[in-house]
Amino acid sequence: MTVIHPSAIVDPKAVLDDSVHVGPYSIIGPDVTIGAGTRVGPHVVIEGHTTIGRDNVFYQFSSLGAPPQDKKYKGEPTRLEIGDRNTVREFCTFNTGTVQDAGVTRLGNDNWILAYVHLAHDCQVGSHTIFSNNATLAGHVHVGDHAILSGFAAVHQFCKIGAHAFVGMNASLSQDVPPFVLAGGTPIAARGINVEGLKRRGFSPEEIQGIRNAYKLVYKSGLTLEEAKAALAREEGDDPVAAPHIRALRTFLDGASRGIVR
Numbered sequence: 001m002t003v004i005h006p007s008a009i010v011d012p013k014a015v016l017d018d019s020v021h022v023g024p025y026s027i028i029g030p031d032v033t034i035g036a037g038t039r040v041g042p043h044v045v046i047e048g049h050t051t052i053g054r055d056n057v058f059y060q061f062s063s064l065g066a067p068p069q070d071k072k073y074k075g076e077p078t079r080l081e082i083g084d085r086n087t088v089r090e091f092c093t094f095n096t097g098t099v100q101d102a103g104v105t106r107l108g109n110d111n112w113i114l115a116y117v118h119l120a121h122d123c124q125v126g127s128h129t130i131f132s133n134n135a136t137l138a139g140h141v142h143v144g145d146h147a148i149l150s151g152f153a154a155v156h157q158f159c160k161i162g163a164h165a166f167v168g169m170n171a172s173l174s175q176d177v178p179p180f181v182l183a184g185g186t187p188i189a190a191r192g193i194n195v196e197g198l199k200r201r202g203f204s205p206e207e208i209q210g211i212r213n214a215y216k217l218v219y220k221s222g223l224t225l226e227e228a229k230a231a232l233a234r235e236e237g238d239d240p241v242a243a244p245h246i247r248a249l250r251t252f253l254d255g256a257s258r259g260i261v262r
Contacts, residue, residue: 005042023060031077032065035084048096049077053084053109062092068121070098070139083109083127094119101140108145126163144179146201148194162252164201166194176256178218179248180211183261190219190261210235210242214249219262229253 002016005024010016013030020034023042028034032046037055040046044058048065058064065080067073078097081104092113097104101122107113108127118136119125125137126145135149138156144163149155153167156174161167165177168184168191177183182194193215198208214235218228229250236246253260 029065049079050082050096051079052082055084056082056086056088059089059115061090062088062094064088064092064094066093066095068095068098068139070100070121072100073098073121076103078121079104081105082107083111085109086111086113088113089115089117091115092117092119095121097122098139120157132169146197148197150184156258159258160252160256163248164194164197166197173261175259175261176252177261178252178256180245181215181261188261190215204241206241207245210239211245211249213239214242214246218249218253218260225253225260 002018002020004010004022007024008022008026010022010028011030014028015033017034017036019036021039023040025042026040026044029047031049034052035054038052039057041058041060043060044062046064050065076099078099080094080096086107095105098121105119105121105123107125110128112130114131114133116134117131120137120139122140123137125143128146129143130148132149132151134152136154140158141155142160144161146164147161149167150169152169153171153173159173160176162177162179164180166182167173167177171184171188173188180193182191184191193211195208214232217231217235223231232246232250236243
């Protein structure tokens with residue numbers, strides 16, 4: 001049965017699975033839905049139109065589903081959606097979306113979100129990501145699966161971070177980071193591909209070499225971005241092992257709206 005601490009305040013209109021645990025002094029609003037096995041620690045506030053999936057763990061003092069920090073927001077019923085099996089540590093803040101975008105802020109599945117992380121309005125975060133302490137996303141940021149943001153990384157609004165990318169500590173990111181790319185330093189720049197991350201996720205040596213060759217076409221060949229994309233298309237046809245990853249890189253580059261880190 002649902003275990004709700006006597007000091008917690010749960011609106012009777014909230015929908016909680018029978019196996020949800022709610023800790024002391026937490027507050028859950030009327031438009032909140034929480035799935036099976038999720039544990040809400042002490043002093044957590046969950047409000048707004050917020051849907052949370054299964055087997056998540058929320059540590060103390062987080063604020064989820066509060067209105068967006070956007071002057072254009074006029075009280076529209078925008079949403080926050082959180083998937084399954086996420087770990088969210090202390091003092092995290094996730095806001096709902098705005099009608100100027102999709103109207104929803106999303107966090108996927110199996111993410112590891114450390115203390116003081118901020119997900120602003122309309123952010124779309126995939127699955128299996130890691131956000132280290134104080135990583136911060138401005139509004140409308142998209143983050144792909146398996147991406148890693150190091151401590152104190154700050155991401156400008158509308159930026160995109162591709163799957164398997166790595167953003168270094170204290171990064172101030174105002175351009176897009178393509179898939180597989182390791183970005184860091186001051187000023188931030190592309191420093192190679194995220195080889196260690198790819199190895200840990202089971203990429204073969206042949207796949208990694210194909211991704212490395214694609215990286216060189218974009219960053220080391222002296223080609224313009226349009227020329228590099230044409231070269232990638234040829235490389236995709238010549239390297240069937242790495243072709244899906246090269247295609248993912250090309251697709252990302254076609255959609256990059258703020259330019260890419262160099």
